Amino acid sequence: xxxxxxxxxxTPKPGAAPLPRxxxxxxxxxxxxxxxxxxxxxxxxxxxxxxLVLFSAVDIVDTGxxxxxxxxxxxxxxxxxxxxxxxxxxxxxxFERRYGVLKRLGASPLPRWALMTAKTCSVLVIEALQVxxxxxxxxxxxxxPHGNPATVLLLLLLGTAAFSGLGLLMAGTxxxxxxxxxxxxxxxxxxxxxxxxxxLDKFPHAAQSVLQLLPISALSDGLREVLxxxxxxxxxxxxxxxxxxxxxxxxxxxxFKWE
Numbered sequence: 001x002x003x004x005x006x007x008x009x010x011t012p013k014p015g016a017a018p019l020p021r022x023x024x025x026x027x028x029x030x031x032x033x034x035x036x037x038x039x040x041x042x043x044x045x046x047x048x049x050x051x052l053v054l055f056s057a058v059d060i061v062d063t064g065x066x067x068x069x070x071x072x073x074x075x076x077x078x079x080x081x082x083x084x085x086x087x088x089x090x091x092x093x094x095f096e097r098r099y100g101v102l103k104r105l106g107a108s109p110l111p112r113w114a115l116m117t118a119k120t121c122s123v124l125v126i127e128a129l130q131v132x133x134x135x136x137x138x139x140x141x142x143x144x145p146h147g148n149p150a151t152v153l154l155l156l157l158l159g160t161a162a163f164s165g166l167g168l169l170m171a172g173t174x175x176x177x178x179x180x181x182x183x184x185x186x187x188x189x190x191x192x193x194x195x196x197x198x199x200l201d202k203f204p205h206a207a208q209s210v211l212q213l214l215p216i217s218a219l220s221d222g223l224r225e226v227l228x229x230x231x232x233x234x235x236x237x238x239x240x241x242x243x244x245x246x247x248x249x250x251x252x253x254x255x256f257k258w259e
Contacts, residue, residue, distance in 0.1 A: 022110045023118045030122035034088065043187075044083045044130060049137055051197065052076045056141045061198055066228070073138040073145070074223035075196035080130040081156060082190060082216055085123050085163035087183045093119070093171035094179035102258050112258070120164065127160060147226035151233055155226070158241035159219035165248020166215075172256030195220040215244040 034040050055061060056069040063071040096102050105115055138145075170179050192198065193207075194216035200208050211217050222237030 019111075019114060023114050023121070026105075026110060026115060026118035027121035027125070030119055031125050034092070034122060034126055037092075040088050040092070044080065044088055044126060045133065048076050048080045048083065048130065048134060051079070052134060052137055053141070055197055056138075062202070064199060067142060067144070069138055069141045069143045070228050071199070071224065072197065073134070073143045074227045075194075075220045076138075077131060077134055077156070077223055078159065078194075078216055078219040079191060079196045080134060081127060081159045081219065082163055082187065082194075084126050084130065085160045086167040087187045088126075088167075089119065089123060089164060090167035090171045090183040091180050093168060094174065094176040094183075097171060097258065098176035100259075116168075123160065123164060127156070131156070145227045146230035148232075151226050152223065155219060155222045155234070155238065155241070158238060158245055159215065162215040162219075162241050162244035162248055165245055165250070165252050168252040168256060169248055172252060172258075190214065190216040195224075213240060215241055218244075 034044075052069075052072055055072050059068070093102070102115075110118075135143075135145075167183070170182060174182065190196070193203070193211055194214055195211065196216065200211055200217065200221075203211060212221070218237040218240035222234040222241070225231040225234045225237070
């Protein structure tokens with residue numbers, strides 16, 4: 001082999017990797033970072049699982065007729081989506097923005113929209129693990145789900161879009177400390193007043209009309225209608241989630257600050 005051929009063979013070709021490979025690599029990095037974070041695991045895995053086990057085993061809240069786990073499991077699934085797509089993503093993204101991580105990544109060959117795509121893929125992977133774990137636990141507690149899995153998947157995807165938009169809007173407009181406090185406060189408020197554990201009909205009638213318009217309430221109610229009662233497509237709940245998704249993602253795209 002001549003020197004020219006050898007040089008040609010081993011000459012590096014500088015440039016960005018193919019876009020799909022960059023998105024996959026960033027998504028895998030985001031996922032590993034989330035799974036290694038003890039606080040995130042507490043929020044996304046341990047708290048929903050403990051709530052499911054505790055309130056299913058102990059008659060603390062009146063969930064109406066039927067098995068407690070049949071009422072609680074759909075609500076806890078909705079809470080898991082909230083914890084990952086909204087609370088966890090808002091806090092992580094807010095501190096990445098504060099420490100300049102987003103600014104550096106924005107200057108890399110990975111486009112900003114591709115970075116958000118990678119974050120979304122990471123959220124979906126973690127949510128899939130949450131759904132698998134909570135489903136196994138709920139089945140062990142005696143859960144008897146019904147309904148069309150495709151309808152359940154549509155509800156979960158729309159709920160994820162709604163929560164992600166709101167989480168990114170908060171992370172991209174507020175300071176990291178304000179995002180940390182605000183995201184946790186919203187999580188607690190929606191846990192109590194979003195129909196997750198306490199049925200909405202336990203609240204005053206005037207409050208019910210407002211609470212029903214929250215994305216967590218729409219997701220909880222839609223999942224419960226399908227998984228508990230075997231209902232068809234819950235168009236009203238899907239409509240509420242779609243509006244929140246459009247508003248949240250649209251506002252995040254417009255007002256998100258990378259620095």
